[in-house]
Amino acid sequence: MRHTLPIAPQFYVTAPQPCPYLENRMERKLFTALQGDGAEQLNDALSQQGFRRSQNVLYRPSCADCASCLSARINVSDFVSSKSQKRTTRRNAHLTRRATSPWATDEQYELFRTYLDSRHADGGMADMDIFEFAAMIEETPIRSRVIEYTDRDTGNLAAVSLTDVLEDGLSMVYSFYDPKLQKNSLGTYMISDHIEIAREAGLPYIYLGYWVPGSPKMGYKAKFSGLEVYQCGAWKPMKDPAAFEASSDPLSSDPIAEQVANIQLPDRRVLRP
Template structure:
């Protein structure tokens, strides 16, 4: 089904399919293509309205009976690491960070495969081959970076994050790490390091993707202070995780029709006035 605003882009909605986060639920996504000269500003604008990027597509959940998936971001100015997160930083003090252009390597893919086999063997990416992995990394029409983390002693690659640079922050599109180093909490470390990168570059936010109350896969995001959630068309500081449980059950009549959701999306000016 296609829904169009007076000016491009065009928005579509997927057919219902099993939800990857909550058992027994079905999900639908609202999405649009990301291409052309306006891609960076479109990505900036829609990311600020709860959308996420996957290669050259921007998407946002559009489920009729559930509103549990909420885009989450860390407000860098309000963030303060917990005692546990400080220990994680100390444990990983010997790692080296390297930011590169979005090019896929065999070393990255080997780490990616080990990560999937250990953590997400039954997930949607489980069968991804090298060519599909390269597409995930390289098919980006916007300003993206691959942030690599290597062991300072051995030089081994231990963590990777595909990261978009937005006008108001960093968006961690997809991250993976060495599953044989659980004591280092690499996933947490990469988020903490992105907070540092954002602070160093005077960027106010680090976008983490979706947080889903009741989903064990997404529970770790609630452990970061300064977290904002996008719901009801606005960003709000996160309160207690228990306050969002009812979002998993939304009456169908309380959800706006897809056409109204599309009409409410704010698009960037395609021809901004130059100073």
């Protein structure tokens, strides 16, 4: 019997558009489709090389004259809670965690809309309707979970994280929470709780998306000990956030063809059962 190997993924580049993190910069993304029998292996391999998932697409910043966006992850074994993070955990002790299959609900969407209208009214998701929200949650070809945090006393949904389970960790794809509970620092709390989940499961990393030096929106990620950033093809411990600058050197990014050539793809002849 003759077997045909899956076709290698094809990579594309988006058109430049205004950067959502740094003023007067343009962003561009390198991306590929996430589909087929080898989707999980591809997601694992590319996540380890700085890519992120959005529904059925894997992408990584590939700006022509900027290399400021750095993929960030927490090395669970190196993480030690700060006094502030311990206070945040105690402040949210009344919340109950529940992990479910990736299925969207009206309650989730209502919280999502409240969060966007309060925190990101001018962002790229501002016009997302309930059908697009459902697609974001449910259209996943890999092992994903929706992790809900509910007030034990009132039964109200306080926070939600769409989380992928990778071979070497958890990837927090998208999180949102009740903006009225801002003093509870729910974003920080969810990351701390995911670290505990990873520890219980024996997973070494928490993937947080991108950290951008010079962007106030991303500053909270640098407050976690054990943080690593993907730079120049390798993960590096972040010892001092101030040592990283928002680079705008026109030679800071390799040509697209070179970037694609350097991507390590999984051996797709061995498919995960």
